[in-house]
Amino acid sequence: MLISLNWLKQYIDLDGIEISELENALTMIGQEVEKIDVKGENLEKVVTAKIVEKEMHPDSDHLTICKVDNGKEVLQIVCGAPNHKAGDKVALAQIGARLAEDFVIKKGKIRGVESSGMLCSEEELGLGSDSSGIMILPEDAPIGMPLKEYLGVNDVVFELEITPNRPDCLSHIGIARELGAYYNKEVNYPSTEINGETGEKTEDNIKVEIENSDLSKRYVARIIRNVTVKESPAWLKEKVESIGIRSINNIVDASNFVMMEMNQPNHAFDFDKIAAGKISVRSARENEKLVTLDEEERDLATDDIVISDAEKVVALGGVMGGQNSQITENTKNILLEVAHFNPINIRRTSRRLALISDSSYRFERRVDRSNAINVINRLANLIQEVAGGEILAGAVDIYPEPYARRVATLSFEKLHRFVGKVIPKEEVIRILTKLEVEVKDNGDSLTLTAPTYRDDLENEQDYFEEVIRMYGFDNIENILPRLDINPKATMDTTKLYDKVKVIASQAGLKEVINYSFVPRDAIDKIKFTKVPKENLIDLPRPITEDFATLRPTLIYSLLKNAKDNMNKNVSNIRFFEVSRTFEKGEELASEETKLAFILAGENDKTLWNAKPVPYDFYDLKGIVQEIFTKLGFKNYQIKRSAATELHPGRSADVFVGRELIGSFGEIHPDVLENFDLNKKAVLVAEFSIDLIKKYIGRKTVYEPLVKFPAVPRDFAFVVKEDVLVGDILKAIEKVDKKIEKVELFDIYRGVGVLPGMKSVAISVILRDKNKTLEEKEIVEISNKIVNKVKKDFDGILRQ
Structure with a gap:
């Protein structure tokens, strides 16, 4: 995400704050700065100049020799551009100018003619995308003025790494809110009151319907008549181009400006191209197609969200508009759209079509549908300012499912224990209020209602993080926690896990590291019943469908590893993993560290085995016993297994007393079929390291060899x-x-x-x-x- 400092200053007073301090502040509050681009750094020794003479190069049919006045002297410059003439005011890069890291202007000869500088295009100066010719300045431009000063190029652009849970920060106002809370400054929001409306109503000209509220939970429309589509004014063009968006025209630029200002994608249709004055939000139908704004014909799928009129599809909802309703220079009447679309559908469509836009990027991460009216009013006002026209009265607002704000309770006692320091109540309330959280003081606790754009604030732990990042990590002293000294020896858990990994590696197994998430159907797919379904922890907003549930077992991941490797013709699978598994506890998630390993395919041939031999139960049992022996885990019993994921009769459970430590054996045939491995030998084992730890002998006792015969x-x-x-x-x-x-x-x-x-x-x-x-x-x-x-x-x- 690119953030322009000049643009940001429209919403918050940052005067007097150094760039380095601002970089540190953004990083400390969680918006990591990836890069800082100080505009104009490459314009040192670039000045305004005038071409006083021009003639053709004697050894070229396209090069010219120009005499250029830089205000102090007249220089000879060889130029290859086609668009200049004597008398033009131009941008002259003088000797020593560094236009890029590896591009420094030097005195030299071009086809035998000396050249003492370079006449530059917008692209070469980093001021635009035009590379068709040199940059021609207005006739009234002075001569010899530094170009940076003449153009007022004094912006700083921050490239921020915004985490997926903070889509509200994908905008200038979002970052302004963050800095406002950090520096205790007010945020100046743009007006969202319509400047003036006609007597004609929007609702009399357009009808909107949402066929399924699962696809869209809000759709707002407004109409503006008699606009003039033209080039954007300089200030608007400068704003959008400062963050890398190409200026197209005043309508499109205004749309992009509001998206980058308020983090709300929007769209402008040519209203005269909307058949019968009707808009429908629906799923695409079979065999429907749409030519999008990038001139590509798209084959639509039934889980794509589309916007259609009475006759045709006019946009791929939340991703890209259609060419058949786009704004052109002939457009007079426009229909504005501000909507909510289902993030899962948008993600699927975007990935399937390899069509990732600024709009889809935001919809995938959730937009604030509660702010739709403010956004469309802001957009309508801005379009009227830059394109004229009359805004019709009112808006059509279809809102089948209003957003329910999240409420949580914050305990001061828990907060101070979490932070490791007592933060004054007044400061906590100030921070949360600045973050626009609605606060109710209950004495020893607070009742907190999250703003509509902060869907990530679900419980008090989330608010702990908000308080500590705004209070400042530097303001928390380094104090060692108080520890009770236990005279009994304890086993270092980290060392135990490392020891298990070493032993497993010595047994010929290779370590794999998987994500802690699995698909929602993973547990059914492996017939795993040791953890009840109601105890599984599902993610409310998974990144993908494959990362929907915290895994209660490592077996699914290892089976997937085996399947992926076998598909690549790897016939000898000997993998292990040491990682945590999760299930619901009384308050927080219950975590348990487990060791799991898998044997699949065939063991490599050896001197005594001329051919590879498929793995069997006894190969697995041997590794289990070797690991247990080296860990010093002895007093266990092996019983026939009742594990539903394992083959009955070819599997075993390991117990200490009545406590189940784990299971090992062949995978159940139904599970093998689910993974398309039904013709392969696949064996797995999974044990709780946390339980084994309880029963590992603390001391190794050595005995002398017995001299009497056995x-x-x-x-x-x-x-x-x-x-x-x-x-x-x-x-x-x-x-x-x-x-x-x-x-x-x-x-x-x-x-x-x-x-x-x-x-x-x-x-x-x-x-x-x-x-x-x-x-x-x-x-x-x-x-x-x-x-x-x-x-x-x-x-x-x-x-």
């Missing part, structure tokens, strides 16, 4: 098919303290085993740390194992 014993138990092997292993581990290790090494179904049964082969390592086990002890422990399995699982020893 005794291996193998068992094969026949059990029912539905008995979980993990439960059998845990039961055996608890039979005797001399059992050092229990592992599954085979599951058999087939000949010799009855249908509905399975044979589970288990290896048990026995060891006594104090002595060598005797045969009697080994037999006794073996019998305990057999009896335990028979009692708890109805398992029999396979013979």
Whole structure:
């Protein structure tokens, strides 16, 4: 957004404030200054001059040799422009003039003829877009005066980075309001009272209808008769061109001026081209087309908002007008439009057609529909001033859905705790009043009603930020917070997250970083039910439909990563992410940091695998166990998973007691189908690092190697098919303290085993740390194992 200082001074007194101080003020209040363009910096050593003689160059059919008087001496200049003659007053760049960073005027020879300067065009001087010839000054222009002084070029243009939540600052009045609150100065608003109206009424000449209030929540129209379309007066042309807008004519320039002044896009139609005096705001119909002002024919879609008359589409609402209703030099009567259009529709249309205009840019971010009458009156007055004409009485105002102002309560106690300093109540009220917030003092709190142009002020935290940015960050002292010293060792959370990332990387996984937002249908798409839908946090005004909900799980993002990579022929996917997930809490959002990783496609071939092998459950389980081991997370149980996003029977949940730490396994076939991955092997895991942190052992205990031999014993138990092997292993581990290790090494179904049964082969390592086990002890422990399995699982020893 470009802001002209001269233009800004129309609304607020900034005299005596240095450019550097103004830059700092804008940055401190959140309107970051990207660039400052001091107009006229390139005009040093450029003066007004007069051509006293002109003749053709002997070695060129288009170059001329001019004798130019600069007020002190007559210089010889070689010129290639076609539009000058002897006696013309011109702009002369003398030797040493720096017209651009890498363009310095030097004395030289052009085809053998010496030239001691340069006659310049508007474009070369940065004063306009005309490059067809040199700049010809009025006949009464003095000779030898610095051009900067003659033209009064003394403006400063700030290029600001305006955040998407502050569309009100996409205007000069918006920035004036900000600076008014910061410097405690009054803002001088332009008059919005109509200067004079005819007896004829607007409503008797134009009828307006809005077919669907979801498309437009307000449409205001006015008519001005007998205007004269011509070049804009110098002051208006200077204003619009100072911020990079090309001057077209007085009507269009006035329209652009008001948009950049009040942040309200508007449009002027040639009223005589509106059929039957009717305007309709509606969705485009199938196969409709429109030639826009840029002379391109556009194929319209049914979610495009269009403005039509009784016969045809005359504008692409909120984006660009139509050529069939544009203002021309023959226009006499004009219809003015100031409206509201649905930001989502505008965004879709603009992106689909690759047609981004100043108008669409603002409508996408929301405009203040409550201010529409003031804007159209200001525009009508300005057009009457620069183009004449008679303004018809009244306006047609279709307003199906008035704007409801937002109300919030601010607690002084919470404010001071947030800021870290007690700001006087009077100062808080002054700041908010200057920001045009309606304030009601309740003693220890304030009831605040946001202005209609500040849709971003929703709760008291938003007002905390308003107070602190206007109070000034520099006015808040650096004071260390009071901390209670805890004698117990605590784990540095940041270090834990970093450690998890290192371990995951060492396990062969590659880190990805995704946005914290997902589409609204993402949770349904992955069949995720661990967080109820009512606990999801939807954004009221998402930037795009893909960023509509704060994600409660990392799985959707990783699946999308896998899908995108597979579409690019990446066959080996080993990704992980450590990030926060979100769901609704009692007051604020509940955040939880999780580790998730995904295996998809095929593992690369190795020396022992001649061909790539698809990933399976045990690849995933191995990585899970490796990460848990290196974190020191031991006392957990693995159970068959009930997670709806995972494949039943090929997934597992990890518990500590009754607390679910996370899940891992193959993705459910329905989810794979939703991502068009139904022929791929895809496995995911997701765990709460915050919960794991609670159970990580604080100390690592080292024990000496046991010098007594281990005794291996193998068992094969026949059990029912539905008995979980993990439960059998845990039961055996608890039979005797001399059992050092229990592992599954085979599951058999087939000949010799009855249908509905399975044979589970288990290896048990026995060891006594104090002595060598005797045969009697080994037999006794073996019998305990057999009896335990028979009692708890109805398992029999396979013979």
